[in-house]
Amino acid sequence: MSTPDPLSIRPQLKDMLVGIVAMLAVYVLLIGSAFGLKDVGGGTSIKVLMPVLIVLALVIPAITLVTYLKRRGLPLGFRPLGARGWHLVWQVPAAIVGATVCTSIVSTLLGMAPGERSDTYGEGTALVLFTLGAYLLIGPFLEEVVFRRLIMGYLDRLMPAAASVLLSSLVFGLAHIAPAAIIYTFFAGLSFALVTRWHRSLWAGFILHMCTNVLVQIIAMAGL
Numbered sequence: 001m002s003t004p005d006p007l008s009i010r011p012q013l014k015d016m017l018v019g020i021v022a023m024l025a026v027y028v029l030l031i032g033s034a035f036g037l038k039d040v041g042g043g044t045s046i047k048v049l050m051p052v053l054i055v056l057a058l059v060i061p062a063i064t065l066v067t068y069l070k071r072r073g074l075p076l077g078f079r080p081l082g083a084r085g086w087h088l089v090w091q092v093p094a095a096i097v098g099a100t101v102c103t104s105i106v107s108t109l110l111g112m113a114p115g116e117r118s119d120t121y122g123e124g125t126a127l128v129l130f131t132l133g134a135y136l137l138i139g140p141f142l143e144e145v146v147f148r149r150l151i152m153g154y155l156d157r158l159m160p161a162a163a164s165v166l167l168s169s170l171v172f173g174l175a176h177i178a179p180a181a182i183i184y185t186f187f188a189g190l191s192f193a194l195v196t197r198w199h200r201s202l203w204a205g206f207i208l209h210m211c212t213n214v215l216v217q218i219i220a221m222a223g224l
Helices: 014-036 043-072 082-109 123-157 161-174 179-199 201-220
Strands: none
Touching: 014 043, 014 123, 014 201, 043 123, 082 123, 082 179, 082 201, 123 161, 123 179, 161 179
C-alpha cells in the first residue's frame, strides 16, 4: 500500500498568509533582539543572551505555525522518501553546483563583484557553534514549510506547476534582501522546489536546504 501524498492536500489563502506572518515574525524577533541587545552592558551578557534570543526567534514562530497547521488538519508534507530517496545522493551536489554556477553567471552579467563578504565570524566562535544547530535545522524546516508547502502549495491552486515553482522561488529569493543573496537563494529555491516535487515530500527539500546551508556556513567561517 502506497503512502498517501500529503502535498496533494493544498493549503488555502489563509494558510499561506499565516506562513508568511510566521516568517515575518522571525525577522521582527531577530531585529528586535539586535536592538534590545544594544542596551545590555558587558560582553559576557551579550554572548549569553544572543544565542538564546536567536534560537527563540526561530523556535517560537516554528512551533506556532506547526500548531496552527495541525489544528487545521493540513499535513506538513514530510512523507518518507521511499525507494527513490537515494537519488538525493547525486541531486544534492548537482543542485548546489547548479545554483552556484547560475549565480556566478547572473552576477557577472549584472556587474556584481564576486567574493564581497562581511566578516561575521571573527569573534564568538562558541556563539556561532551554539546557534548553528538551530540555524541549520529549524531555519530550513520553517522555510521549507512556508515557501514550499504553503506558498508554492497555494500557488498550485492558481497556476501551472512551473509557474508556481518560479514564483515561490522568486519570493524565497526576495526574502533574503541582499542582492547577492537574492540571486543565489532564487536558484537554490528552484532546486528545493524541484526536488520536493520530484520526491513528493518536504524531506527532500529540507535535506537539500540543510546541506546548502552547511556548505555556506563552512565557506563563510573559513573566510573563503
